[in-house]
Amino acid sequence: MTQAIANKKADSNKNNDFLNIMLKTQDVEDEDKRLSNEVILANAIIFILAGYDTVSTTISWAAYEMALHQDIQEKVYEEVMEVTDGEEEITYEMLQKLTYLESVIEESQRLFPSAPRLERQCTETITIEGITIPKDAIVTIPVYGIHHDADIYPDPEKFIPERFSAEEKAKRNPYFFQPFGLGPRSCIAMRLAQVEVKLCLAKIIQKLRLLPSEKTEDPVTLIKTGQMHAKNGIYLKVQRR
Template sequence: MFSIAALTICLLFGLLYLWYKAEKRKYADLDKLPGPVPHFFYGNALEFGNNIVESFNNIERLFNTYGPLLRIWQNGLKLSVFVVNPNIVEYFLSSNVHIKKSAGYDLYQPWLGQGLINNAGEIWRKHRKILTPAFHLKVLEQFPESFHKSGEVLIKKLKKQEGKDIDIYEFIILYAMDAICDSSMRIDVNAQETGDTTYIDAVKRFLEIYLTRFFSFFNKYEFFFQFSPKYKQYRKDIEYLQSFTSSVIEQRKRERIANLDEEETDEFGRKKRRKVFLDILLDSNQMTDQEIREEVDTFLFGGHDTISSTISFGLFELTRNPDVQERLFEEIESVVGIDKDEPITLGHLNEMGYMDRVVKEVFRLYPAAPLIERELQEEVIVDGLKYPKGTTISFHLYIQHRRSELFPEPEKFDPDRFLPEYVASRHKFAYIPFSAGPRNCIGQKYATINTKITIANVLRHFVLQPVEPAHKPILANDAVLKSMNGLLIKLKLR
């Protein structure tokens, strides 16, 4: 009896070993790529460290060690290819087949469900088609009005901080909440006036946990994570974030009913304002209440967190580059005039060529989403290497944008690298701050307009100065590029 049991166990282990070897053989070609030596069970999971700062720095170290195309074993059986080579980046991001995000994005689902960030296939195509009109030029023309309204409050708050060393991010993120809710939801949340950071803090905690789970061998699985001491707060934060979004939707529904006639036409019978993001969702008749909430969750997250980081990094860089700041101020004043309170329009922005280059340089050095991923939907062969179906392709925008062969003197803040002659000489996929191809960021025009107008409005009122001693940001990725020690600047009224 014992011998039969022992034989059965040996047979099972033998079959398991054969299965393991067969799974490993799928990646035989990709295993030839440079990369750290993996453990047979947990792969290279320990390469990333224990927190988001370590993870960010260690990924950069891996690229510096192994080059622009490297392989990382997520565990003993799952392999990722990390790439910052624009030729290979173009191959995958331009594909209409490989549009599925990696399994890591599933960690967003408890909060964002099947919003645009992590759905795929027909659901993604349907929702993208519904939402595209929300970013039409005629809708975009309304955004500056909202940015000006929220910007007036920002300037008022900043005037009280003149001469002090401040973390500009703390002010910009509240501005971004007001701006996204007013411009795309037509809801006043008055985040700047109340100083209420409950929503912002909940997002911050969720994202810190998200990235920790993303690079963790055990905690990425719900079964193990539920035993974490952070799990209870994590579930509480998700419940709050979703209830906040639901309250925004219900408030907009009530206001649409109460102000329907006033909202639709002016005294001459002309439409006063076109529908915005939330109105388009509510009027689509093609989405369930849950689907609407998930897309609003997604856009609220993307519309305040990514933009606030970008604007803050931009203002910080201007303190370190006073020549750029002065040239930019002169352009703003020549286009808009000397009246500091004159609203900036899309027409004004179209005349600001230097502003366009400055903002592109901010996006280059500080891409809001520094790491994006895709999961291959079918086997492909690229440069003679077989990439099996299910392989994860990881694109590190932050590192790619700082490669000297793509951008000479990459650490230098140089807006003129976006002059037409330099742009024409670069690979078209060298610069991809909003991803590229069919799954590029739907909100990139919103982000660009908001960033330009906010930077312009701050510069019209203040000279931006560095703090002493010089502040050095500690960068990390919690799904959005952040400075963990803030972005300290000093303001001087013009």
């Protein structure tokens, strides 16, 4: 990374990528606004962690659920075939039309949100519905709890992608689903992540049938501290279509 910073500084091509934006702060007058190399390095690491593991686990959970629900996987396959007209190439426009696959991904994110809890620090004392939250208090948002609340999602442990049809979504409070967080500090790369996950799954489903293997756990053992993941990993079998 130190080398990457040195290379960037030497590079005359100052495009607006993330590293260049961070490096530019080192030229500003106000010392408080300059980012040190260490802070730049820490941010780069966060980007890698926030950007790769979350995307790959989201893909894994959707693949896991499709392996366990062959009828749903078949519906996704048919949708992909119809939208792509049997062609291999998948364009950005085609991705927008894969609405059932999108529901499958969202239902997987409901059951297995990468961040099972989110936090905010209260900036001023406030009373909401009779509860006073003092300034500086840390408030935890129980994302996993909300996503598994039977009053919001009946039969909450069941995988039902139809919960995320446009009609069903319109009936629900948007705060009841927050795999990317909400508000000004939500995931900055949500759109990119959604494209990555969708494209990868569509490409897999085009060519392969996902099946459970002897090692596939159902129900799966979860670790919910920090970023949520399957304790013993996710194992599936694939078959060429």
